[in-house]
Amino acid sequence: MKGSLKVLFIIFAALSILLPFQAKAKDVVIRKPPETLDKFYPPLSKKPEFIIQMHKMSTHFGGVFVDMGEKDWENAEKHGDQLAEEYKKTSEMVPEWKDYFNLEAAASFAKAVKTRDPKQIGKASNELGKTCGSCHAANQIAVWTRYHWPSLKSMKIIDPVSEKELEYGKYMRGLSGAFKGVTVNFGENQYDRAGKALNAFKKKYLELRSTCSKCHTDDNVKQFFVGDDIIAAMSNMKKELASAKPNIGNFWKNVGIVGKQGCKMCHLTHRAYSKIQKIWEEAK
Ligand code: HEC
Ligand code: HEC
Numbered sequence: 001m002k003g004s005l006k007v008l009f010i011i012f013a014a015l016s017i018l019l020p021f022q023a024k025a026k027d028v029v030i031r032k033p034p035e036t037l038d039k040f041y042p043p044l045s046k047k048p049e050f051i052i053q054m055h056k057m058s059t060h061f062g063g064v065f066v067d068m069g070e071k072d073w074e075n076a077e078k079h080g081d082q083l084a085e086e087y088k089k090t091s092e093m094v095p096e097w098k099d100y101f102n103l104e105a106a107a108s109f110a111k112a113v114k115t116r117d118p119k120q121i122g123k124a125s126n127e128l129g130k131t132c133g134s135c136h137a138a139n140q141i142a143v144w145t146r147y148h149w150p151s152l153k154s155m156k157i158i159d160p161v162s163e164k165e166l167e168y169g170k171y172m173r174g175l176s177g178a179f180k181g182v183t184v185n186f187g188e189n190q191y192d193r194a195g196k197a198l199n200a201f202k203k204k205y206l207e208l209r210s211t212c213s214k215c216h217t218d219d220n221v222k223q224f225f226v227g228d229d230i231i232a233a234m235s236n237m238k239k240e241l242a243s244a245k246p247n248i249g250n251f252w253k254n255v256g257i258v259g260k261q262g263c264k265m266c267h268l269t270h271r272a273y274s275k276i277q278k279i280w281e282e283a284k
């Protein structure tokens with residue numbers, strides 16, 4: 001390999017180790033992060049100190065390779081030393097996680113930079129990068145769930161049918177029951193009952209629009225899951241129920257639109273993290 005190509009290759013290799021490593025184990029376990037991490041995140045700390053620390057390490061790690069590409073060895077060496085320093089600091093933040101760190105690998109990396117030999121630097125960076133990757137694979141999703149995904153715990157919705165204030169999960173169970181009220185009655189050819197159930201279901205469903213602004217600032221999100229396509233599907237269901245001889249295929253087609261574009265897509269977007277939070281909560 002020619003010199004410049006080699007450097008490019010090493011930069012590429014270095015960037016790829018900065019990305020989270022893939023878990024090698026077959027099973028992914030999403031374990032609740034240790035409570036000692038709480039103090040590095042709001043509300044206990046003003047800033048997300050843990051992430052800031054990650055950025056520091058990542059900048060110095062990347063800095064070594066940027067400067068190496070420019071043959072600015074003086075700064076490359078500085079970044080190597082600073083990385084080792086920040087790495088050590090990070091290793092002292094969460095005692096339960098200290099085994100993910102390999103202080104020797106960080107020191108060896110800083111030393112390798114001083115050799116100015118791309119081969120040695122590449123090798124040492126791989127060893128160090130592996131330690132970043134194994135912690136990310138095991139803990140990153142858990143940390144997103146714990147500190148970044150907004151909790152539904154204190155969110156209440158007023159049921160427009162009963163006018164009762166319900167917690168989110170309970171509201172969903174009522175919504176699900178109302179949806180079944182429509183489909184079960186339709187399956188029994190009880191179109192009058194199905195029509196009444198549809199009115200209640202539609203009210204409950206559209207009330208969900210009032211919740212979006214609790215987490216989203218952009219009103220355009222309401223084009224998804226609770227948008228015009230869902231309202232049109234409900235209107236089509238209603239039209240069939242009002243006709244003397246409902247078109248059965250058309251009715252079920254529109255039920256499918258509500259179920260897939262509405263319930264399912266919204267669950268795929270919002271329910272995974274919320275489910276993990278709930279399981280941790282129940283385990284307490
Ligand atoms: C002991 C565990 C652990 C180790 C070791 C670790 N990280 Fe992290 N890192 C995390 C966690 C957890 C997150 C997710 C933080 C969050 O999203 O709040 C993260 C996130 C990051 C991010 C993304 C920050 C963002 O804005 O979302 C970068 C970049 C990063 N780490 C770089 C590194 C580098 C480089 C190393 C090794 C030199 C490293 N990390 C070692 C746990 C670790
Ligand atoms: C408990 C908080 C919460 C509520 C309530 C909520 N969302 Fe979200 N939603 C999120 C988060 C967090 C994301 C992922 C990050 C992002 O996109 O903001 C997301 C992502 C989305 C996305 C995909 C990405 C995007 O922003 O376009 C859509 C679409 C969406 N939500 C629509 C809705 C709609 C419609 C409602 C109301 C019916 C709603 N959300 C209610 C938290 C919430």
Ligand code: HEC
Pocket residue numbers: 152168169170172173175176179208225226258259262263264266267270271274275278
């Ligand atoms: C705006 C997004 C959204 C839409 C639309 C939506 N859901 Fe949900 N659903 C959620 C979220 C978020 C949860 C998780 C609630 C929790 O964790 O407490 C949930 C939970 C549920 C649950 C489990 C409730 C429990 O705690 O036992 C059921 C059942 C359910 N939804 C049914 C439905 C049905 C049926 C529809 C469509 C007719 C639907 N949902 C439409 C977001 C949505």
